[in-house]
Amino acid sequence: MSDRTAGSGALVEFDRTYAPHEAVLEASRCLMCEDPPCNRGCPAGVDARRFIRKIRFGNFLGASRLVREANLLVGVCGRLCPQEILCMEHCTRAELDTPIDIAGLQRFAGDVELGTLAPLPEVADERSQRVAVLGSGPGGLAAAVELRKAGYQVDVLERSGTPGGLLTRGVPPFRLERSFAESELEYAKRLGANVLPGRGDEDPARLLRSGYDAVLVAVGLWKPYTIGLPGEDLEGVHVAGDILAVVADGGRPDLGRRVVVIGGGNVAIDAATTALRLGAERVDLCCLESHDEMPAFRSEIETAQAEGVEFHTRTIPVAITGEGGKVVGYEGIGIRWKEPGLLVPSNAERIPGTEFRLGADAVIEAIGQGVADRYEGVETDERGLVAAEPETMATSRAGVFACGDVTSGGATVVQAVAEGKRAAEGIDRYLRSLGDSASGGGDGR
C-alpha cells in the first residue's frame, strides 16, 4: 500500500488508497463475524464490520458516513491509527490467513468524500450555551463536532496560527497529507464551530468568567522535555517538536549529513524519517528501550528500519560533543534494566565497555513532551497532567473539562477522539444539569 520513497527529498508522500474494486475485494475477505471482535478494539467505537459490509456491497457513501459519524477524523485515523494493535489485532480472518486491512478500508471510506463537502449530520435545536474548546487537535475537534451536534455554541481557541494541533504541526506531512486534517477541520467549521487561531493562551477560569458556560482543555503536550546532557546548548541540538513544526509549515531545515535522534517513541521515529527526507545521509536512533520495548508503533519502526535508520537500542546518552560551538558527535553507552519492566532512565544500569561514539551534525531530542501551562483551580498530577474523571472528563474545577494528551500524557489520535466524544457528553450532561437559565445566550454578556 505504501509508496514511500525515503531519501528522495520528497516531503510529501501518501499511502495510496484502494481503488473501488480493490476495496470491495478486500472487504469481501471479511468473514462478517457474529459479535465481531474487531469492533471491540476501537476506542472511538467505529463499527468496523458494518462499514466493511457497506464497502463489500458497494455502499461507499454509506461507509463514509457511518465512519465519520463515529469518528470525525476518519481519514486521519485511517492513516495514523495503530490498527495492528486495535481492531486488526482482533480480526478473526487472521486465524485463516491475514487480518482484513481495516486501516486501508477506513482510508478508502474516508476518501470517498474527500474533496467534496461531506454532508453534515443533523444538529439538534440550537442551544444558547457557549462552550470554549482550548486546542484544535483531534480531541478538541471531536468534542467540538459532538457539541455542535448537540446544539451548543462552540468556539475552538487555537494558540498557533495553524489549527489542527498535532495533525497539522506534529505529524510529518509524509505520514499525513495536510489536506486530510484540513478537510476534517473544515467539517467542524461547516457544522458551525468557530475556529479561532491565535487565541489559545487563555485560562479556563477567565473564560468561564467572560461568559462561556463550559471549557474543554484539549491543548495536548507541547513543552518538550530535554535531557540536560553535556553539550545540549551546542548549535545543532534540537528538540523534535521544533523540527516537525517547521517542516509542517513548509520549511526545510538543513540538519547536515549525519543526524542522531534520541528517543524511542513515535515522535522520535518521525524525527528520524523526517531527517532522512531533509537530506541526511545517515540517521542514528538511540533509545533506552529494546526493539520490543519501544513505545513507537511497530509499523512505524519497521518503516524506519526499511528506510535505513540505524537503531541503537538499550542505550543511554552520555554527552553531545562539539567543536567551535557546533555539534560534531554523540556519545552513548549500553544499559541493562536494574528492575525488569520499569523503562525509565533511573532504572538503567550502564554496562562498562559498551561506550560508543557517533559522528553528528545534528542531534534531535525526542524524549517526550509535557504540559505547557497550569490552570487556575484545576488539579494536576505530579507530571502536570490534568486530572480528569474518566467517564465525563470533568476536572476538579466545575465547568472545566479536559481530554486528549493533556490528561493521558500521550496516547493515540483515536484515543483522543474517543475522549473528546466522552468530554462532549460530559459537558452536555453538565450544562443540562444547570438548565438553560444559566446561560446568557448569544454571543457574550
Add this chain to the structure above:
Amino acid sequence: MRKPDLSIEFCGVRFPNPFVLAAAPPTDSAEMIARGFDAGWGGAVVKTLGLEHVEVNLVSPMMAGLAYEDKNLIGLENIDLISNRHLPEVLQEVSELKKRYQEQVLIVSMMAGTEDEWKEITRRVQEAGADMIECSFSCPHGMPERGMGSAVGQDAALTYERAKWVVEAASVPVLIKLTPNVTDIRPIAQKVKEAGAAGITCINTLKGLLGFDLDTFAPIPDVGGKSTAGGYSGPAIKPIALRFVSDVAKDVGIPVAGVGGVVTWRDAAEFLLAGAGIVQVCTAVMRYGYDIVEELIEGLGYYLEEKGLGTPADLVGRGLPNVVSHEALSRDYKVVASIDGDLCVGCGACIVACRDGGHQAIEFPEDAAGTGNERIPGVDEEKCIGCGFCRTVCPVTGCILMKERESEA
C-alpha cells in the same frame, strides 16, 4: 506433459480424449483450431457456418462478463452470431486440417433454413471432410428472429423435421445442439432421437440480459446506448447444464456431448458422470487459452488412476442411477450439523446463517467464559433440521460436517 490414455468412442467416432472445443470464437479458423489440437484438444467443433447468401452482420461490442468479487468472469454474455467467414474458404480449411490432424475429431457446426439449404450445407461440409456434423438449433439471439437457432430447438416438430433433413443427407454422425431455453428438453430430445440423429449437444447458452449501466441506463454490452438479450455462458451455468445433460441421458437415452461451464477436470468428470460421452468447452478457453486442456487431461488421468478406473468411458453415466426424483429420496436418512472446535476460527458466520437463513439452531456457548472456547459455536440438535446451509458459509474446509443421526428406531 503426462499422456494418459483417455480415448473414448462417441457416436461411433474415436476421440483421443473427451475434451472438445465447442463451436465458438476459438474455432473460427484453421489456424486457431490447429493451435487447439497442438495444445491437446481431442476434437473441435468448427464455429457455426451458414450458406453464402446468409447475411451475418455483427455488432460491437458483443461480449461482456459478469464479475463477482475477485472474479471478473463468472459468467459471459455474448450477442455474437454464427461465423461471418465465407463458407468455401472455411471448408477449404477444414479439408486441410483433416489432412494435418488425423487423430483429432473435426466436427462442423452449421445452421440453415429450408430443407434444400440444410441438405446442401450438409453435403458440402461432408465433402470437406468433417468427421461429424453438429446442427445448431439453439443460438438464442439474432438467428431466432430469422426462424433459425433456438426458434427451431424450442419446437419439437420443427426440431424433428430439420433433424430428419440433415440425417437423410448425412453419411457421418449428426449431433443436434439444443437450447436450454425451454421448459422441458426431453420431448424435444426425444424427437431428435426419433429423427435418427447420433446424439445431442447440450446446452447452448442461456438467454439472459447481463445488466445495465447505471449512468447511461444502457443495457450491457452497450452497443451505442442499446443492447439485447444474449447468450449467457461460463462457470455460473454449470449446474443448469448438468441438469439438462442428465435429463437427456437418463430419460431419452441418446449420446450426449455435454457443454456448459466446464473449467476444470472436476467439472468435466461431473459431466461424464451425468451421462456426457464427450465434454465441450468454450468460455474457459476464451478466458485462459487452449493450454488449459493440459490440466483437463492430466487431472482426469490422475483421477481415473486413483479411482482404479480404466478409461473415461467407465465414468459415463455412472452417476445417473443416483439422480432420482425428489419423491424417491430417503426420509430415513437424517443429518445434523457438527462443528469441529479444533478447526473453527470463531467467526460465527454459521450463527448468522442459521439465525437468518435457517432454524436458529447455532449459538455461541453461554457457559464458556474463560475457557477459550467462547467463540466456538454449539449446535442445538433439537432445533437443527440438517439443512446443511451452515456448512456452505463456513470459511474453513471440513470444519462443519453434516453427520448422520443415530437411528431413533
